[in-house]
Amino acid sequence: MSRSMAQARTALVATGRELVDLGLSPGTSGNISVRVGDRMLITPTNESMGSLQEDRLAELDLAGNHLSGPRPSKEFTLHRAFYRRSPEARAVVHLHSVNAVACACLEPWSEVSAIGPITPYFVMRVGQTPLIGYAPPGDIAQADELEARDQPFRAALLANHGSVVAHTDLASAVNTAVELEEACKLAVLTAGRSPRMLSHEQAVELAVKYGSPWST
Template sequence: MSTEADLRETICTLAASLFERGLTGGSTGNISARTDDGGLLVSPTGTSFGRLDPGRLSRFDASGRLIGGDSPTKEMPLHSAFYDTRSSAGAVVHLHSCHSVAWSMMPDADDDNFLPPLTPYAIMKLGKVKLLPFFLPGDPAMGEAVRGLAGKRSAVMLANHGPVVAGKDVEAACNAIEELEDTARLAMMMRGVEARMLTAEQVSALVTQFDVEWDD
């Protein structure tokens, strides 16, 4: 059975992996996960994913009170919005990944279904990704925008900023956000090419076969 110490190590290990592969740089990005007692572990403000300290993660109790560690990321309203509206959320991760940010700037990016249907995996892991407008970093309005989705999306893309993904646990959230970035990279590679995308029938079959949340 995993312990809170294990969870702390997992958060820092996965964050370092994301950093080392250039998926978020400097002191950008933030990550959080539910603890067994209903609290949260959160990356502190101003920290690098490449150098998170398991013992200094921000620790919240089940009532949302900070009870240990350093001050949390300024994006806490964004994380709280996912936890409050999606009962299945066990972790939330936010990156400043380059290709997804680039795709968010494209004039033909679909606000309601951000990622084009290029491969099955983004559909299976993310469902539809909602493209949200630009907000100033740390603006609580980002959290309100997520709350406005009423828990119907596991992933959003903040325009000109970065993706945010909720998953059942920290591994699932990190895997899904990597799939989001990979698909955005493919979309940028295929831009201007008449790519053979998945058909509507193939997308529908995926949604049915893998029980994907697919908000119409």
Template sequence: MSSKEREVREDIVRLSRSLYQRGFSVGSAGNISAAVDDGILITPTNSCLGFLDPERISKISHDGRHQSGDRASKEVFLHKAFYETRPGTGAVVHLHSTFATALSCLVDIDPDDCVPALTPYVVMRVGKVKLLDYVRPGDEKAGDLIRALGGKHAAVLLANHGPVVTGKDISSAVYAAEELEETAKLLVMLRGLPRRLLSDDNVAELRSVFGER
């Protein structure tokens, strides 16, 4: 195992524990992956993000064959689809965080932009979020739905399930997932109240300065 892979494994453990301790993940919910030179590291199926063993994190080849560690998360199809279709993806974070999942259960959100531009940081770190139709957890169809997006979205909400967020590396993916959860919390808190969103010009400026997610 290379020193770089060992470092990524430790990062997955450290950041997963942080998410678990702060309530972004409960029980065995959620899964995280990160790309390495010769494959993809992904948290094992039925594992708890708060108590991962770096040596037991699953490693699969880029085409999905198991290489080492425990059996990969049943949601591996979600992860592979992002790596296959969105160049520059270095990590994928799938959580069942409370407010993002609550948002995914609402019937009146815009499926093409289900997390509106409430703050500059959700634009900068998350981008436009697409709502995907419900499929059973672990169903390969979830990967098909993500591939159909053609790499246009860095983050999605799975209907009645939760968020999936990508980043250039494990830290940026986790930070983006946290930003999405906090924005979802604000959106739920503000439901029924007059709210002010960023203007199209505000969003265009952010994308021009900080890049488009």
């Protein structure tokens, strides 16, 4: 086993426990992955992320072929879709956290983002977050839509399902997922109340300054 693959295994186990401790991964929900070269290391199906073991993780290639380890999460196609559309992505976090799921049950703010520019931190750290149409968990149609979306984004909400975030490393993906969860909470709390958003100009200024995806 290469050193980078061994490090990825250690990081996945630690991150799974962190997400459970944060209350973002109830039961056996959610899955996380790391890309190492042309391989994907992902959490197994039907297992709590708080009880992951380094020698019990699934290894796939980017075509989705199962190379070793236990059966991968059935939602591995979402991870593969992000790695395919975003060459710089090295980690993906998919959660069924309460506020993300609740927000994913609401009508989207716009075609390009389920959530409006409700805080500067959402714009800076997450950016526009499209709502991907509903499909049963593990259905490749949802992954195909995510991969084909013709707009830049590092996070998406899956209709009536949860959130999925990609970033250049696992820590950044987790931080982005946490910030998205907070933005979803605010969106749910203010739904139907006509909350004041940042202006388009304010959002674009922040996005340009911090390198986050926001339609100009």
